[in-house]
Amino acid sequence: MIGKTNQRETPVFAATISRRGFMKNGGVLLVSLALPVRFIGRAQAAENPTSMDPTLLGSWLEIRSDNTILARTGRTETGVGMTGYYAQTIAEELNVRPEAITLIMGDTDRTPDGGYSAGFLTGMSNLRKVAAYTYQALLGSASMQLGVPISALSVSDGVVSGGGKKISYGELVEGQHLELKIPVKGSLAKPDPAGWVGMTSLDGLTVTGDPPMTAPKEFKVLGTSFPAGHIPDKITGKTQWSCDLTLPGMLHARMVRPATLGSTLISAGAIDKKEFPTAEVVKRGNLLAVVSPNEWEAVQAALTVAGMTKWTEWSGLPGSENVGKAIRQYKWEKPGESRGKAASTMVALQNARKKVSATYEQGYVRHAPIGPFVAVADVKSDGNVTIWTHSAQSQGLRARMAYMLGIPVDKIVVRWMDQSGQYGRTTLGGDGAEADAVILSQLTGKPVRVQWTLDEDLAWSSVSPAWVSDMAAALDTNGHIVALHSAQYSPHMMDPRPLGALLAGMPAATSKPGNWVATEWPYDKIVNRLEDTYGMPNLAGDSANGGLRGNIMRTPGQRQQNFALEGLINEAAAAAGTDPIEYRLAHTTDERLINLLHATAKAANWEKRPSPHRGARRTSSIPVEGRGVCVMIRENAYWVGIAEIAVVPTTGAVHVTKFTIGVEPGKILNPRQLDRCMKSGVVMGLSETLKEEVTFDTKKVTSTDWNNYKILTMEETPEIKVMQLSRDDKGFGGGSEAANAIVPPAVTAAFFDATGVNARRLPLTPQYLVPLLKV
Amino acid sequence: MPDQLTLTVNGTKQTITTDPDTPLLFVLRNELKLTGPKMGCGMAQCGACAVLLDGEEIRTCVTPISDAAGKQVTTIEGLPAVWAAQKGLSATEAGKTLHPVQQAWIDEQVPQCGYCQSGMMVVAVQLLSKIPNPTVAQIKDAFTNTPPSPHLCRCGTYAAIIDAVQRAAHAMRGAGR
Numbered sequence: 001m002i003g004k005t006n007q008r009e010t011p012v013f014a015a016t017i018s019r020r021g022f023m024k025n026g027g028v029l030l031v032s033l034a035l036p037v038r039f040i041g042r043a044q045a046a047e048n049p050t051s052m053d054p055t056l057l058g059s060w061l062e063i064r065s066d067n068t069i070l071a072r073t074g075r076t077e078t079g080v081g082m083t084g085y086y087a088q089t090i091a092e093e094l095n096v097r098p099e100a101i102t103l104i105m106g107d108t109d110r111t112p113d114g115g116y117s118a119g120f121l122t123g124m125s126n127l128r129k130v131a132a133y134t135y136q137a138l139l140g141s142a143s144m145q146l147g148v149p150i151s152a153l154s155v156s157d158g159v160v161s162g163g164g165k166k167i168s169y170g171e172l173v174e175g176q177h178l179e180l181k182i183p184v185k186g187s188l189a190k191p192d193p194a195g196w197v198g199m200t201s202l203d204g205l206t207v208t209g210d211p212p213m214t215a216p217k218e219f220k221v222l223g224t225s226f227p228a229g230h231i232p233d234k235i236t237g238k239t240q241w242s243c244d245l246t247l248p249g250m251l252h253a254r255m256v257r258p259a260t261l262g263s264t265l266i267s268a269g270a271i272d273k274k275e276f277p278t279a280e281v282v283k284r285g286n287l288l289a290v291v292s293p294n295e296w297e298a299v300q301a302a303l304t305v306a307g308m309t310k311w312t313e314w315s316g317l318p319g320s321e322n323v324g325k326a327i328r329q330y331k332w333e334k335p336g337e338s339r340g341k342a343a344s345t346m347v348a349l350q351n352a353r354k355k356v357s358a359t360y361e362q363g364y365v366r367h368a369p370i371g372p373f374v375a376v377a378d379v380k381s382d383g384n385v386t387i388w389t390h391s392a393q394s395q396g397l398r399a400r401m402a403y404m405l406g407i408p409v410d411k412i413v414v415r416w417m418d419q420s421g422q423y424g425r426t427t428l429g430g431d432g433a434e435a436d437a438v439i440l441s442q443l444t445g446k447p448v449r450v451q452w453t454l455d456e457d458l459a460w461s462s463v464s465p466a467w468v469s470d471m472a473a474a475l476d477t478n479g480h481i482v483a484l485h486s487a488q489y490s491p492h493m494m495d496p497r498p499l500g501a502l503l504a505g506m507p508a509a510t511s512k513p514g515n516w517v518a519t520e521w522p523y524d525k526i527v528n529r530l531e532d533t534y535g536m537p538n539l540a541g542d543s544a545n546g547g548l549r550g551n552i553m554r555t556p557g558q559r560q561q562n563f564a565l566e567g568l569i570n571e572a573a574a575a576a577g578t579d580p581i582e583y584r585l586a587h588t589t590d591e592r593l594i595n596l597l598h599a600t601a602k603a604a605n606w607e608k609r610p611s612p613h614r615g616a617r618r619t620s621s622i623p624v625e626g627r628g629v630c631v632m633i634r635e636n637a638y639w640v641g642i643a644e645i646a647v648v649p650t651t652g653a654v655h656v657t658k659f660t661i662g663v664e665p666g667k668i669l670n671p672r673q674l675d676r677c678m679k680s681g682v683v684m685g686l687s688e689t690l691k692e693e694v695t696f697d698t699k700k701v702t703s704t705d706w707n708n709y710k711i712l713t714m715e716e717t718p719e720i721k722v723m724q725l726s727r728d729d730k731g732f733g734g735g736s737e738a739a740n741a742i743v744p745p746a747v748t749a750a751f752f753d754a755t756g757v758n759a760r761r762l763p764l765t766p767q768y769l770v771p772l773l774k775v
Numbered sequence: 776m777p778d779q780l781t782l783t784v785n786g787t788k789q790t791i792t793t794d795p796d797t798p799l800l801f802v803l804r805n806e807l808k809l810t811g812p813k814m815g816c817g818m819a820q821c822g823a824c825a826v827l828l829d830g831e832e833i834r835t836c837v838t839p840i841s842d843a844a845g846k847q848v849t850t851i852e853g854l855p856a857v858w859a860a861q862k863g864l865s866a867t868e869a870g871k872t873l874h875p876v877q878q879a880w881i882d883e884q885v886p887q888c889g890y891c892q893s894g895m896m897v898v899a900v901q902l903l904s905k906i907p908n909p910t911v912a913q914i915k916d917a918f919t920n921t922p923p924s925p926h927l928c929r930c931g932t933y934a935a936i937i938d939a940v941q942r943a944a945h946a947m948r949g950a951g952r
Contacts, residue, residue, distance in 0.1 A: 079887035079930055227884055234889035235877045235896070237811030237852040244810040296794065296801045369929050370815050370823050371890045420813075421888035421930050454816040676884055676935055683931025706820040706927060714926070714933040715919035 012140060014209030015133040015182040026066070027173040030059035031134050031180045033112055033205070060112050060130050060182070061090070063138070067158055067170035069094070069101045071130075074114040074204055075123035076106035078392055079421050080736055081673035082120055083229035088670065089124050092214055092221040093131035094138075095155040096169070103229065106394045106416025114188045114204025114395030118427045121635065121734060122203060130182060132211035137180045141172050183208045189395040189429070191403035191509060197428050197494055198509025199399040216667035217728035225672035230418065242390045242417035243374040247447040250376070252295040253440050254302035256288040257456060258503075260699045262314030262543030269308025276301040282443050285505035286545070289440055291448060313699075316540040316547070320695040320702075323466040324361050324761075326539060327489050335487070335532040336514040345530040348483030352474030356572045360564040361468045362762040364694035367553055368709060371420025372457035377437035378447040385412040385441075387434050390419030396429025396496075401438055403509055404501045423554045423684075430496025430508075431462045431551060439504050455704040460499055462551030463694055465491040465539070469564035474528075479576025481587060483528035484568070488561055490515050492535045493550040502545050513537040518557025519565055520633040523587040533561075548696075554684065558634055559741035563762070566630035566745035570611070571758060579608045580629050580749065592638050592664055593631060596725060600640035600662030601629075603723040611749065612756040618773045621650040625657075628749020632742055635734030637665035641682075641742035644718075645750040649773050652766030654751065656686055660721040661742060665733035668726035674736055679720045681739020687712035689744040691763050780844045784809065785853025786860075795841035799833075800824045802840050803850060811851040811893045815927075822926035825894035826850050832901050834923050851877070851893045854900060876900050879943035887930035894926055899940050907948055914940050 009016040020030075062070040071090050077083045083103060091098035104110050106117070113126055139160070143150045148162035155161070158169045184205045192200045216222075233239040258265070265286045271279050279292040279301035288309065290302035318326035349355065376388040385405070391397040394414040402409040425431050433450040440448040452460075467490035474483040492515065497508035515535030523529075540547030553559075573583035581601050585594060600606075606627075617624045623646040632639040640662040646655045659682050668674055691710040695703040703709040744762055751759045757773055778795045781788060784807060791802055803809045803826070812835055815823030819834035826835055827849040828842075849857060854877055859869030873881075876899045886892045895918070902909060902917040909917065914937050919925045928936070 079889070081884075081887075227881070231884060231886050231889070232881055234886050234892065235851070235880050236855075236873065237809070237850065237893065239889075241810065241813075241890075243814065244804070246805075295805055296797045367929075369888070369890065370821055370927055371813060371888075372815075418889070420890035423929070451814065454818070454820075672884060676887070676932070679934040680887060680931030683933055684929070687931070705818060706816060706924070711927060711929060712931070712933075713919045714928075714936065715915045717915075717933040720934055 010140070012133060012137045012180065013211045015137065015180055015211070017137045017140070017178060017180045020177045020179045023175055023177050026064065027176045028065065029063040029134070029137070029173045029178040029180060031061040031130055031182060032059050033182065033184050061134055063134065063169050063173055065170045065174045067100065067168055069096065070104065071101055071127060072104045072111040073123055073127060074106060074111045074395060076117040076392060076416050077230045077418065078117050080120070080677050081228040081670065082117070082123070084226050084670060084673060085120050085124060086127055087229060088221045088226050089128050090131040092219055093128055094135050094158070096158040098221055098226050100158065108394050108398050108414040112205065114201065116202055116396070116427045117392040118424055118737070126207045128213060129207040129209070129211060132213045133182045134180060136211055138169055138172060142167055145172060189399040190409055191399050193403070193509035197496055197511045199396055199429065202396065202428070204395055216732060219667065222669045223667065225670055228673065234418070239418055242376070242388055242419040243371065243451065245376050245388050245417065245449070247376065247378060250447040250449055251291040251293055251444060252298040253289045253291045253436070253448050253450045254298045255436060255450065255452065255456060256290065256302055256306045256309055257460060258286060258311045260311065260314040261540065261545055261547060262316055263311035264544060266310040266312060269305035271301055271305065281305055282440055284439055284443060285503060287436065287439060287500055287504040289436065291440060291444060314543060315698040316543050317696050317698050318539070319697055320363055320693065323363055323539070324468050327466060327468050327491070330536045332489065332534050336535045337516045338530065338532050339517045340530040341528050342530050345483045345485055345528040348528045349472055349474045349485055352483070353477065354475040354575070355472060356475060356568065356575050357472035358568060358571055358758065358760055359468060359470050360567050360760045361466070362560065362563070363466045364463045364548060365553065365688055365692045366458070366461065366463045366694055366709070367423040367425040368458065368711060369420040369422065372452040372454050373433040373461065374419065374449070374451045375433040375437040376447060376449045377434065377441040379438060379441040381445065383407060383411055385438060387412065387414045387438065388417055389414055389432065389434050390417055390422070391426040391429060391432055391434065392422050393427055393429035397434060400430050400496065400498055400509070401434060404435060404498065404506045405438065406507065424552045424556060425462055427552060428494065428496035430498050432498065435498035435500025439500050439506070458704045458709050459701040462495060462549040464553035465493050465548070465550040467560050469561070471564050471568040473568055473572050475572060475576065479578060481526045481572055484526055485530045486561070486564060487532040487534065488515065488564065489534045490536070490560070491539050491550045492537065493552050493556060495538055495546065495549040495551060497546060497549065516557060517561070519561045522590065522593055522631055522633050524589055525587045555634070555738045555741040558632070558738070562632050562741055563744045567748060567760060570628065570630070570745065570749040570752065574611050574752065577610050579610055581606060582608065584631060592730070593633070596638045596640050596662050596664045597631065599725055600642060600660060600723050603662065603721055604642040604660035606642065611753040613753050616754055616756040618649050618755045618757050621648060623648050624754045626750040626752070626754025628746045628751070628753055630742060630745035630749065632738060634738040636731060637663060637733035637738065639663055639738055639742045641746040643743070643746035643750040645747060645754060647751060647754045649755055652769035652773065654690060654764050654769070656690070656718045656747060658719045658721065659686070659743070660723065661739060662723035662725070664725035664727065666730035667728055667732045668724055669732055671724060674724060675722050677736025678722050678739045681736055682720050682743055683712055683717055685740035685743025686747070688740065689747045689762060689764060691765070693763055778841070780840055782843045782846055782848055784848045785850060786856050791840065793840060796839045798836055799838045799840050799843050799848070800835035803835060809850045809852050813890055813893060815891070820924045821891070822894040822898070822922060822924065823891050825897045825922070827897055827901060830901065830904065832897055832922055851896055854896065874900065875946040876903065876943045879939040879946065883935050883939040883942055885932055885935040885939045887932055891926065891928045895928070895936055898922060898926055899943060902940065903944055903947060908944050909940065911937055
């Protein structure tokens with residue numbers, strides 16, 4: 001990309017800038033892709049220099065003569081404040097105010113890069129480089145127009161100054177149509193049934209090259225608590241959420257699902273037209289729905305039809321109380337992934353004088369947003385499809401719908417809108433109501449809005465699978481760990497097959513059943529370690545509709561594996577009779593972890609002593625108190641959690657009284673958003689630790705409302721103390737995702753501290769704890 | 776059979792012809808295009824659909840519209856007008872004003888996904904109308920035990936909500952006297 005490719009193009013690092021034409025009114029610098037990637041609409045935009053229509057994909061970034069800036073990203077606002085972070089990132093590199101930036105997010109026909117919205121780092125990296133290239137192009141342009149060398153220019157709030165002269169970005173582009181092409185690699189998602197997750201390119205496009213970028217210690221906009229742009233309209237009711245969309249002629253649909261996971265349709269119930277004059281039954285295979293222009297009529301008619309519909313019997317699940325046993329009984333072969341030193345670890349464990357070993361486990365849990373899945377689809381008679389969605393993976397969703405329909409991805413446009421949180425369930429682009437809506441729209445020839453109900457969502461959406469981990473550590477005579485082995489067994493969590501496609505018997509690609517080592521190792525002084533992970537297909541996966549479809553959920557893999565690892569470290573510390581923070585400090589030389597442990601311990605007024613507490617009891621009807629700690633490293637961020645709890649042993653009631661959470665993610669980019677995400681992450685982690693489990697009998701999921709799938713309430717929320725360490729010399733790391741995962745091992749350690757009993761299975765419900773304490 | 780029902784929504788009298796059993800939520804969202812209240816559980820278990828009916832929280836997903844006939848319904852879209860009326864602001868001033876609860880929700884950056892927050896603000900407005908300076912325990916009680924069910928937030932914004940209620944309480948007391 002470097003060097004002149006024709007007489008009109010000028011290199012800007014790895015990018016090139018050219019003048020595409022002159023404009024009578026206004027002016028613009030468009031930042032586009034250097035790869036010959038095809039988009040719907042892109043060609044028209046590039047050839048139409050007067051186009052400022054944001055519905056045409058002309059650019060990644062547009063600097064306009066009125067000094068406004070439009071940025072486009074395939075990533076979306078998932079609720080953690082991307083609308084703030086992304087504006088800050090662009091503003092930082094361009095030297096403008098973040099308020100000048102408007103974002104277009106997630107639409108396949110209006111954004112260039114695709115990718116998933118689970119974390120902000122990859123999307124941010126793209127926008128940061130886009131802005132950095134653009135900044136260099138603007139400096140070059142200003143240098144020419146002002147006749148001042150670049151080295152003598154400075155920029156503030158989008159105004160370039162030098163040699164006693166000034167020019168704004170808007171003035172620089174006035175009357176011109178400039179195009180900056182920046183280098184990218186990768187591709188947008190396409191169906192790939194043989195591929196890793198049933199499609200290509202989870203990440204979408206990545207900007208390449210190394211334009212000069214602002215160092216963290218020079219940040220002026222990043223590092224401040226700039227507010228998230230999506231919030232004000234949500235507060236006033238102005239935001240049009242995906243559940244709010246209405247289209248002319250649109251039908252409301254309610255799905256009629258089988259009674260059981262593996263059932264097939266015998267006969268569908270009929271509509272009494274006198275009672276429900278506008279309602280219709282629509283079906284394809286086992287996909288059954290009632291549609292009506294009137295939503296309430298659709299709701300009522302669907303209930304009636306559901307009562308009359310006959311399905312075959314099926315019974316193939318092990319029952320949630322047997323889930324650990326069912327995982328054990330699978331014919332396991334070799335690990336899907338292994339990390340560490342197999343030979344020396346096994347020898348050290350065999351020869352150990354003292355060994356600590358334990359099995360940790362958890363049942364199924366799920367994302368369980370407050371708003372069930374919803375989608376609108378419009379399948380036109382010419383085969384063009386538009387889908388309105390809240391998926392965190394618009395390009396991936398498009399690929400999956402194209403595969404389902406057997407049409408090219410170019411025939412489908414996916415438009416993203418705000419909606420209830422996803423917590424990872426749409427990262428792979430599969431789960432959701434979109435397939436239902438597309439199929440029903442195709443069958444009826446009208447736009448269709450599919451609103452899942454809560455019980456449907458809690459029964460049918462994908463789940464974070466149950467797992468079992470066998471852990472063992474060899475201790476030397478000083479109680480120091482010399483070897484550690486972990487082996488985790490789990491149904492896979494990468495099944496993105498859309499439910500609608502499965503029920504309708506249409507194509508749906510999935511991933512290979514597998515599992516991966518997700519921990520980032522905090523203890524470099526433990527020389528011998530071996531981490532094995534084993535993956536199996538979905539539980540009851542041989543049923544027609546896929547059993548419990550496993551999916552990733554917030555801090556996937558590492559959340560589960562870190563619970564087992566930190567549980568064992570806490571048990572080893574107790575076996576060594578050492579304070580659990582001291583014990584961790586003795587097993588690491590990582591200065592960042594050491595600093596954060598000290599700082600978080602201080603914030604929590606941590607008293608140095610081994611666990612259990614001297615007053616620990618397993619029989620009292622009076623509350624006993626305990627505290628526990630755990631650590632985690634994830635994506636260049638360090639985490640420490642300290643839980644303080646009170647347990648009533650006779651009732652098994654666990655009350656978390658205080659949680660201190662410490663983080664050091666390199667440079668903190670937005671302290672307030674991070675603070676909010678840390679506190680809310682603790683709430684989600686406590687919910688999982690204390691309350692959550694998907695229950696099922698042999699036929700079906702039974703935890704299908706909020707009384708049976710319980711999540712944490714405000715009253716149960718403890719005082720949460722946040723401790724943030726920011727530093728300029730370690731880049732920046734994965735912000736807030738992991739805050740949920742730092743909770744479970746700290747709470748179980750506190751339970752041991754209070755009672756002297758190890759609770760090794762989540763959740764810590766009275767039903768589990770009372771018998772455990774009695775043994 | 777459809778009935779003609781009259782109710783006042785955000786200060787405007789509305790006459791609706793519909794099956795009297797239709798849940799108020801469907802009327803607000805589909806007929807009156809007031810989409811602040813959200814469909815959550817459909818069984819009064821989460822609070823996403825909450826509005827004020829004559830100043831008291833109800834769950835519109837299970838409230839037939841006939842129960843709201845002749846009464847005052849307030850959604851988040853109507854909160855600025857409620858505050859403007861309380862403060863006796865002119866129409867111009869009112870157009871530029873948010874209810875202090877809404878302003879506190881922005882200032883404290885409460886929403887993450889935001890789906891439950893319409894219902895959460897409804898609780899806050901009701902609480903502050905009764906207890907102008909609530910303690911943390913009173914706030915927790917108002918969002919957990921007083922309503923038909925605990926107001927649930929899956930993103931986990933409870934701590935931010937407590938901060939925002941206290942901020943709004945402070946602003947309303949300051950502005951009030």
